[in-house]
Amino acid sequence: MIVAELKEIDEIRKMIDRYSSILVVGCDSCVAECAAGGARETQLLAAALKLSYLKDGQKRIISEACIDRQCVDDFIDGIAEKVPEHEVVLSLGCGAGVQALARVYTDKPIIPALNTLFIGETQMRGVWVENCLGCGQCKLGYFGAVCPVARCSKKLMNGPCGGSKGGRCEIDPEIPCGWDLIIRRLEAIGELDRLGEYVPPVNWSTSHSGGPRRVIREDQKP
């Protein structure tokens, strides 16, 4: 899933203060799972903004809506009636959602309420971790299903580096050393032999380094 975090309210206010009517729109998929932009957070932010303007003695019309996916037109259509009634849309979608709304509602300013962070998993309630960088050529099969690109701070393909201590990363003891995880996992499944081989430089052209990417499937097109 895409993991995101709500921006500070002061930063949001700076971007929306110029508008008199605001439609706060949540996205009930990825960013709901990470408690950043789902229905709950949409209500929370709308209420917080109301209180914030009340405290400052300013008048604003603040409405809210939540759709299942801000990155798919069929769902975006769900707010088609509400959007024209407001000067601005404050999106609690990820970066993809914000831009999809802007593509559909061409004459409407769309403001992000979240900082989109990473592709990750819910490790436990309240803890989300990054484990995929979307490099475009998954090599997890060689590394015991632990990604050296996403989970090593230095993206080492021939790790670990000299800073790994007690299974922790040198840059922050809160971060588990990705290479320590790789070695332990391969050891556990009896495939440590996979690490003896030199791993050549990564072909980053399939990652964002190759420019903005797209996938086209003729069989899926209308």
Add this chain to the structure above:
Amino acid sequence: MKTESLLEKALESGKFVVTAECGPPKGADKEILIKKGKSLLGWIDAVNVTDNQTAIVRMSSVAACSILKQLGHEPILQMVTRDRNRIALQSDLFGAYALGVRNVLCLTGDHQSFGNQKEAAGVFDLDSVQLLKTAHDMRESGIIIGGEAIQGPPQLFVGAAENPFADPLDWRVIRLGKKVRAGADFIQTQCIYNLARFETFMAQARDMGLTEKTYILAGVTPLKTVGMARYMATKVAGMDIPEELISRMAKTPKEKQAEEGIKIAVETIRRVKEIPGVAGIHLMAIEWEHMVPEILQAAGIGNRPAGVA
């Protein structure tokens, strides 16, 4: 001889080789570098020129190598993959060689979060092993990454670092083997304080036949104060300083601590010299380069005959 490197020549001669680290200045003042370089001249076989170490912006390693070369030093260009992609790294290998550099030490580098440019993008296009193989393949096959032939491939003597003290411990010597297979002609280790652990590492390396294939230079860093010892033990990544060394420094009166630190370094040099497979030492006297001659003399290692360095 694979190259024209004077470091290779010294190592091949079988004598106990000494390299030392020389950190370029935080700025463009080359006089600082020249002063440091002069204090080392005649005492060492080659000088390691660090590449923005601990991610602090400093004079470029290639430029500093060239300046030290003009002084009469045999420079070892340290290169980290943190700041440059493969285009820039390979280009700098060409340039450095054209300026007379004959040795390169391939490193990944400390993460940018340690330095004074914490907001920088970490490049990490290659890792240290891949850079090592790149420099090796330039020399052996005359190609760059991707296999394209080049005009005048740099004939570099290629080194790598290894940390015998990082975790997982048993993995360190396996990784050393990987580096040797990728083409490491020489290895410089992390600073050694835990001699027992280093002896185990060397025994493992000998068992795997790695000391036959590469030259291992043992890293030594003199401690200046007990504060430095504590700082390195707790704050510097991949450092293993046994508690008894720290308490030995702590028990020493403040004004005598530098002297004690040097004594420890000298003892370390004497001990690693006796370990089979150790080809020499790599002295990293951080911002203390002028102490190198004194340490070497105390360790019974004389200065280098003129003409070698």
Add this chain to the structure above:
Amino acid sequence: MDIPSNKIVVFHCCNLRLFPEGGQKEFLKAWPDLNLVSIPCSGKIEAHFLLKTLASGARGALVLACAEQACQYLEGSMRSRKRVDYARYWLEKIGIAPERIEFVRIWPVSKQALEALLKEFVLKLESLGALGAPEKV
């Protein structure tokens, strides 16, 4: 934005049985500004309910929970505490006194105890003044 009122909303766990001997009607007559909202467990409370309560015009919100060990749903009373803290954290960020949202574990329940804590809360809110006026945070 609704017009600020004198309303105080009390969310309470239904298992607390605030009026074991009856008398809720009389009690509410004596407290005309009070809105009692019974919820299945205090753990059902969410930060956005609390902010919405204030944004809808209430001057304060109070969450009454069971003792941590007494929660029928094991973790509910512990969770509601965290959610109230989160709502208060938001108030602080906005610049509104976090004391406008209060969390109390009440045990044993008695009319006297309930009245005492409500009186204390009302006094607190009165000292803060109307919501929307500059707050002393």
